[in-house]
Amino acid sequence: MSDELKKGLEGVLVAESGLSYIDGDEGRLVYRGYTIEDLARGASYEEVLYLLWHGELPTETELDEFAGDMAAERAVDDDVIDTVRDLAAADEVPMAAVRTAVSELSAFDADADGEEPTDREANLAKGKRLTAKLPTVIAAFTRLRDGEEPVEPREDLSHAGNFLYMLNGEVPDDVMEEVFDQALVLHADHGLNASTFSAMVTSSTLADLHSAVTSAIGTLSGSLHGGANQNVMEMLKEVDESGKDPVQWVEDALDNGDRVAGFGHRVYNVKDPRAKILSEQSEELGEAAGDTKWYEMSVAIEEYMQEEKGLAPNVDFYSATTYYQMGIPTDIYTPIFAMSRVGGWIAHVLEQYEDNRLIRPRARYVGPKDQTFTLIDERE
Helix, strand or coil, rough: CCCCCCCHHHCCCCCCCCEEECCCCCEEEECEEEEHHHHHHHHHHHHHHHHHHHCCCCHHHHHHHHHHHHCCCCCCCHHHHHHHHHHHHHCCHHHHHHHHHHHHHHHHHCCCCCCCCCCHHHHHHHHHHHHHHHHHHHHHHHHHHCCCCCCCCCCCCCHHHHHHHHHCCCCHHHHHHHHHCCCCCCCCCCCCCHHHHHHHHHHCCCCHHHHHHHHHHHHHHCCCCCCCCHHHHHHHHHHHHCCCHHHHHHHHHCCCCCCCCCCCCCCCCCCHHHHHHHHHHHHHHHHHHHCCCHHHHHHHHHHHHHHCCCCEHHHHHHHHHHHHHCCCCCHHHHHHHHHHHHHHHHHCCCCHHCCCCCCCCCCCCCCCCCCCCHHHHHHH
């Protein structure tokens, strides 16, 4: 057994997966053999969920049935909404509220009890419910903390369109719906990132699906993982308010030892392929609104960071301005990340259950040795 220390498990192979593949040197992301570019531009989020969970793209009939089943599960029990209402009144952090609500959803899931945790059909049913209800929870929390009542979900809208409807109380236009749907596709899965690995660790103990997803949400809440796009938007707003040229602002920040949010990635050595697609969407939204300042500011910073520091933007850098131009509050960017990534979490948990082994790494002990024990009345 090797004693080589791998901090953060970097580069350590711990599983085999048929879900997603990342080529960090070439800037490629693939879901089950399909490039992210093809999926983002040609498939809906519902199609991608089906692909991740079932291993192949659905036929039109299969997609209609799958999407219909999910749409029918969007409503959330009143007791859960009451909990969300209390959390909003208490000014709870959005991700903490989502974590609590997802855990409570298990109490109202028809397949939560009486089944083996590895039962695939039961987990697929639970997965549909969790994925369908998470947008309802997020939209309800956002409206309640803003002093508005939740909007009931509709079954005749897409997954992306329904969320925007519940959030704003208006059916989104086609451009807004398409852009948001693409963002969900882009965030659906990304290998063994921290939150996905957290879900796998939990499920490897044979804990249930709700527990695994709750673990993943807790992991995603950290600023080094899911909170990065919120940090990007706060940075860009600070640049805008300063009145400085964006490049000058970045130079000053770096001179002060500050980090520029949205650059660098643990896996990619080149521009994140998801960032390429979202940059196009950010530009399109800006043009539609008649104001491309956020896009132009982002491009100026990207070019400087690439040329002067050799750092490429990650997905968070352009998802921030994309969401902002859609009128989405910055502090629910991470819950939206969870709303998309839950599909990938569930897919990886299903894989883990199929060939399970308890995940149990070890640590190198560096503490004191051969201590002499003394009774309490003899210690000084």
